[in-house]
Amino acid sequence: MALFTSEYPFKVDRKGRISVPADYRTVLSQESYPGIVLIPARGALALDGFGNGRLESLAEALDDPEIYDDDEDLEQAKQLFAEARRLPFDGDGRIVLPPEIRDHAQIQDKAIYVGGGSTFRLWNTDAYAAYKAKLNENATAKGQSIRLRLAPKKKKRTEG
């Protein structure tokens, strides 16, 4: 399976191009489509990214009538495809960031790829630093009981 990890800071050049980390390209090399998919991330100055295969899986899921019984949920889910941008690699493993999604993440001349397992995020560098700092605060406060566990406890927040 595709596995995206680590943090990779990159530059955006004056043509709007940005390299995709070689590691990610390797992960995606077995996909049929040579490129990535980017979607504006909800509530973050970032773009969610993954391979074309995952987009296909999502499309198939939407064809399954049992997944969404609520019509409005279905419409919401479909909007994902409207917001998605399929971005092919150039000969050097770069993509061109379309202005709309670039604006969403407020990305200027640099950005950082952040691994998230089966997906990754392309963040506004500063926003990611802030997000990370906040996460670390909360982490030390709550204790890191979930790290590295294979089968995390199912928590019931209302417990206690």
Place this chain on the structure above:
Amino acid sequence: MALFTSEYPFKVDRKGRISVPADYRTVLSQESYPGIVLIPARGALALDGFGNGRLESLAEALDDPEIYDDDEDLEQAKQLFAEARRLPFDGDGRIVLPPEIRDHAQIQDKAIYVGGGSTFRLWNTDAYAAYKAKLNENATAKGQSIRLRLAPKKKKRTEG
């Protein structure tokens, strides 16, 4: 299953390379990815390590929408992939320690691998010696009641 044991002190050369114990490489030889995964250990000058397969299991767990009902827990868990570094073996069974995680563990020119069952730790040598000394103190004070038990008493974790 993968089983990491013993203590193996190793050197870090001027290129930032360190050998992975031959024993560990043997344990990992049946993994699809020829290398290891390292993550900064919370509250210790060390890095947690394991094989790619374990990381994949963690990623699959995160794709299951039922595991985390709390969004913040999900984000915390995802951050693990951001912090994780996938480090491939070179032809001689070595990895290159990336500066960020090397700094976290304050590893200079030596480090020690410490087996921990299904995972291992790569420690700052001095910090491990201190940690071990402290453990031994506490062990003699409390008695060795937990060692060698198949099913240690379940302790109430810091649950709230």
Place this chain on the structure above:
DNA sequence: TTGACGCCCACTAAATCCCATGATATCCAC
């Protein structure tokens, strides 16, 4: 004609490959 886009090349730093060496462990013959 002007800009956007795809394709190509070039440069530099860093990562990777490959080989050498000494030390240790393992094997085998006797």
Place this chain on the structure above:
DNA sequence: GTGGATATCATGGGATTTAGTGGGCGTCAA
């Protein structure tokens, strides 16, 4: 059991390749 031959391992360094980045040029469409 002993001792020598062989294989394995940890480690260092040089050579080669690759990655990330910047820029040029032709093509196509507005």
